[in-house]
Amino acid sequence: xxxxxxxxxxxxxxxxxxxxxxxxSTMVLAGLGVDVIxxxxxxxxxxxxxxxxxxxxxxxxxxxxxMNAGKRSVILDLDIEAxxxxxxxxxxxxxxLFESDAPGAMAERGLGYADLRDRAPQLIYISITxxxxxxxxxxxxxxxxxxxxSGGLSSLVGDPExxxxxxxxxxxxxxTALNAGSAAMIxxxxxxxxxxxxxxxxxxxxxxxxxxxNARLYWEMDGIITKRAGGARAFADRATRIIxxxxxxxxxxxxxxxxxxxxxxxxxxxxxxxxxxxxxxxNIPIAxxxxxxxxxVAELEAEIEAFFSTRGAQALYESGQQFNVMxxxxxxxxxxxxxxxxxxxxxxxxxxxxALGHLKVPGAPLKMSATPWQSHPAPTPGxxxxxxxxxxxxxxxxxx
Amino acid sequence: MSSNEIPGAHxxxxxxxxDFAWVGVGPNATMQMAFHGAEVIRVESTRRPDTFRSGGPxxxxxxxxxxxxxxxxxxxxxxxVAINLAHERGAEVARRLIASADIVTESFAPxxxxxxGLNYEExxxxxxDVIMCSMSMEGQTGPxxxxxxxxxxxQATAGVTGVTGWPxxxxxxxxVAYTDWVATHVAIIGILAALDHxxxxxxxxxxxxxxxxxxxxxxxxxxxxAANTGRVARPLGNRDRRFAPHGVYPCADDHTGxxxxxxxxxxxxxxxxxxxxxxxxxxxxxxxxxxxxxGRLAAQDALDDGITRWTSQRTVxxxxxxxxxxxxxxxxxxxxxxxxxxxxxxxxxxxxxxxHPVIGEMSYESPPWRLSATPPPMPRRSPLLGEDSxxxxxxxxxxxxxxxxxxxxxxxxx
Numbered sequence: 001x002x003x004x005x006x007x008x009x010x011x012x013x014x015x016x017x018x019x020x021x022x023x024x025s026t027m028v029l030a031g032l033g034v035d036v037i038x039x040x041x042x043x044x045x046x047x048x049x050x051x052x053x054x055x056x057x058x059x060x061x062x063x064x065x066x067m068n069a070g071k072r073s074v075i076l077d078l079d080i081e082a083x084x085x086x087x088x089x090x091x092x093x094x095x096x097l098f099e100s101d102a103p104g105a106m107a108e109r110g111l112g113y114a115d116l117r118d119r120a121p122q123l124i125y126i127s128i129t130x131x132x133x134x135x136x137x138x139x140x141x142x143x144x145x146x147x148x149x150s151g152g153l154s155s156l157v158g159d160p161e162x163x164x165x166x167x168x169x170x171x172x173x174x175x176t177a178l179n180a181g182s183a184a185m186i187x188x189x190x191x192x193x194x195x196x197x198x199x200x201x202x203x204x205x206x207x208x209x210x211x212x213x214n215a216r217l218y219w220e221m222d223g224i225i226t227k228r229a230g231g232a233r234a235f236a237d238r239a240t241r242i243i244x245x246x247x248x249x250x251x252x253x254x255x256x257x258x259x260x261x262x263x264x265x266x267x268x269x270x271x272x273x274x275x276x277x278x279x280x281x282x283n284i285p286i287a288x289x290x291x292x293x294x295x296x297v298a299e300l301e302a303e304i305e306a307f308f309s310t311r312g313a314q315a316l317y318e319s320g321q322q323f324n325v326m327x328x329x330x331x332x333x334x335x336x337x338x339x340x341x342x343x344x345x346x347x348x349x350x351x352x353x354x355a356l357g358h359l360k361v362p363g364a365p366l367k368m369s370a371t372p373w374q375s376h377p378a379p380t381p382g383x384x385x386x387x388x389x390x391x392x393x394x395x396x397x398x399x400x
Numbered sequence: 401m402s403s404n405e406i407p408g409a410h411x412x413x414x415x416x417x418x419d420f421a422w423v424g425v426g427p428n429a430t431m432q433m434a435f436h437g438a439e440v441i442r443v444e445s446t447r448r449p450d451t452f453r454s455g456g457p458x459x460x461x462x463x464x465x466x467x468x469x470x471x472x473x474x475x476x477x478x479x480x481v482a483i484n485l486a487h488e489r490g491a492e493v494a495r496r497l498i499a500s501a502d503i504v505t506e507s508f509a510p511x512x513x514x515x516x517g518l519n520y521e522e523x524x525x526x527x528x529d530v531i532m533c534s535m536s537m538e539g540q541t542g543p544x545x546x547x548x549x550x551x552x553x554x555q556a557t558a559g560v561t562g563v564t565g566w567p568x569x570x571x572x573x574x575x576v577a578y579t580d581w582v583a584t585h586v587a588i589i590g591i592l593a594a595l596d597h598x599x600x601x602x603x604x605x606x607x608x609x610x611x612x613x614x615x616x617x618x619x620x621x622x623x624x625x626a627a628n629t630g631r632v633a634r635p636l637g638n639r640d641r642r643f644a645p646h647g648v649y650p651c652a653d654d655h656t657g658x659x660x661x662x663x664x665x666x667x668x669x670x671x672x673x674x675x676x677x678x679x680x681x682x683x684x685x686x687x688x689x690x691x692x693x694x695g696r697l698a699a700q701d702a703l704d705d706g707i708t709r710w711t712s713q714r715t716v717x718x719x720x721x722x723x724x725x726x727x728x729x730x731x732x733x734x735x736x737x738x739x740x741x742x743x744x745x746x747x748x749x750x751x752x753x754x755x756h757p758v759i760g761e762m763s764y765e766s767p768p769w770r771l772s773a774t775p776p777p778m779p780r781r782s783p784l785l786g787e788d789s790x791x792x793x794x795x796x797x798x799x800x801x802x803x804x805x806x807x808x809x810x811x812x813x814x
Binding site: 029050137148206230233252325 | 455470473520547548550553561564565566571573578587588593595604608613617619621623633641646648658667671727730732768
């Protein structure tokens with residue numbers, strides 16, 4: 001328990017039975033001080049095998065290190081009655097249980113909410129599934145990709161001449177997990193009023209459906225189906241380009257009428273010539289109320305692209321922002337690691353991981369003045385068996 | 401603790417939020433608390449209206465600040481007070497409101513609240529145990545603190561855009577202000593954690609939420625990998641590092657007028673055999689190479705070609721039913737209309753109706769979670785700009801009727 005003395009949520013504990021769809025929810029709670037107990041099967045949690053790996057060997061998962069930071073680990077074999085009973089005992093003293101099994105699977109093992117409610121009335125039991133606990137698709141097979149497309153977001157993502165797209169990191173899983181964290185906090189507030197926990201049913205499809213911006217509203221109000229528009233903001237039946245190439249990558253720049261003259265001031269300053277293309281910019285079609293023709297837009301975008309193409313993304317960010325131009329770099333992961341902004345805010349921190357050694361890790365996703373975020377390493381399998389299970393209550397598998 | 405039942409509508413009774421935040425992240429976060437009874441007061445002004453009040457969609461031809469359904473979506477269950485913060489007496493009104501509040505939220509560019517004399521140090525003098533949450537693009541400190549942006553561009557700064565695209569084409573990003581839906585939940589979790597800490601200790605605090613930093617959470621191992629190995633994750637189209645076949649494939653025209661695509665994600669060898677059986681591909685079933693993931697990952701191009709030929713001959717309904725019947729993960733790439741009409745979301749009553757005097761009846765999202773004991777009721781509609789001004793000035797800020805009218809005449813209430 002020494003890890004969790006100063007966080008905003010340090011009085012609380014959580015049992016974490018989730019798969020990849022839920023790991024982030026408990027990671028965030030752990031950073032805020034919740035004592036999160038990761039329950040792993042005897043051969044370790046499957047996501048320990050998931051890359052990227054720090055070393056050549058398959059026992060150095062950086063995915064595990066990131067998504068399970070600050071948690072403790074206990075090994076229980078939930079196929080064994082004695083270990084199911086040990087889990088039940090842990091639940092009696094826990095505030096949260098997070099699980100992501102198929103609907104009904106926990107109940108089959110006698111570990112459903114209805115099974116634990118009388119024994120652990122204070123317990124907030126969070127079930128995270130692709131479609132929810134009941135309904136016509138509740139038993140459908142799914143994955144991150146299925147979550148992504150079923151909420152509708154992929155129809156807004158990607159190049160129009162190719163297939164709808166998902167981001168190449170598992171957004172549906174991670175957004176869903178963050179939603180589960182919000183729900184758990186609301187239920188905690190309720191529990192502290194009433195003394196009673198409850199069951200929370202989180203749907204990945206619904207979490208993704210809530211990311212549609214105003215596109216679904218355009219369907220309901222105007223009958224317009226917004227479609228993916230590549231590196232552009234699709235807006236009902238229009239699209240405004242956002243992504244532009246630059247000398248060493250890409251930048252994101254939103255061309256709104258209010259910023260067009262800022263852009264021109266910036267370009268003339270960079271060119272050192274106040275008359276730079278003055279005639280063109282004096283009559284720029286985008287600045288007024290008139291909707292520019294597609295030829296006019298293409299001409300303007302070519303002008304912007306020519307300017308961006310001679311400069312690097314970070315340099316464009318630094319200089320464009322000085323002119324109040326809404327521009328930013330399309331950062332790679334390495335750019336994020338090297339960000340001067342993150343460095344100035346001491347975002348990255350270091351931990352000594354028991355399995356991976358010294359690691360540089362992303363730190364606080366929010367800075368709380370009285371109860372700062374806590375960065376701790378992820379556990380090794382069963383690292384905390386002894387402290388979590390009383391000697392009389394040791395797991396069969398742990399004693400082997 | 402008492403064992404009284406508390407209806408979901410009243411979980412946050414007695415909690416008041418002075419909500420100076422605008423656009424997406426802040427309003428979305430405080431709305432979840434408004435659903436459960438928190439009194440959320442949006443501080444607004446006609447001079448500097450929330451960007452979403454000018455956005456769409458809106459009833460045809462209505463350009464008024466009360467006609468945006470996009471604003472309505474993020475502000476259900478709240479009140480609105482008009483305070484012209486540019487007026488010299490505006491800050492005084494804001495200070496009185498803050499004195500009555502438990503939580504102050506804001507999402508202006510850093511420096512704006514300082515200029516009003518309403519930064520955390522000042523706010524805590526008014527209300528010592530206040531919880532204040534600032535939600536700017538890149539945080540309150542650092543060389544980029546005052547850089548401008550919003551969700552559409554921030555997702556590029558935060559790394560989401562760079563991993564969204566095809567390997568042979570420029571990255572595209574998500575097309576929506578994606579990070580808004582990430583930072584929202586970090587804000588909710590943080591604010592409610594701070595509220596719980598205050599309940600137990602009496603201590604308030606300041607939360608400096610950088611939407612950039614919060615959004616790196618959803619990159620899962622991307623950042624830690626780059627920080628420790630120098631490797632940089634690249635966009636993979638719809639492919640996956642671990643699974644194959646894994647993609648979104650074209651379907652036959654189903655005469656609905658929609659662009660039809662089916663996502664298929666084979667995540668186990670067993671699912672692979674069932675897919676090959678359904679597709680009647682004996683050659684695939686008999687292949688020693690394809691019966692394990694590494695072999696399928698190596699053969700992705702050929703697998704995608706074969707699957708595309710098969711899906712192109714079938715409607716999306718047929719493929720969904722056939723594959724789900726045997727447990728192969730498959731789902732149409734839902735359009736916004738599909739999401740609106742989705743039978744599963746309908747089963748969950750996901751789209752909540754809300755009537756509005758200017759916008760009319762529209763449906764808006766509910767939370768993607770169901771609470772068994774304390775579900776929220778459907779919330780009140782979003783407020784008109786300044787709709788609750790008289791209530792806030794008189795009841796919460798303590799101005800007399802005469803003072804309120806003078807503030808109106810002076811242009812503070814606008």
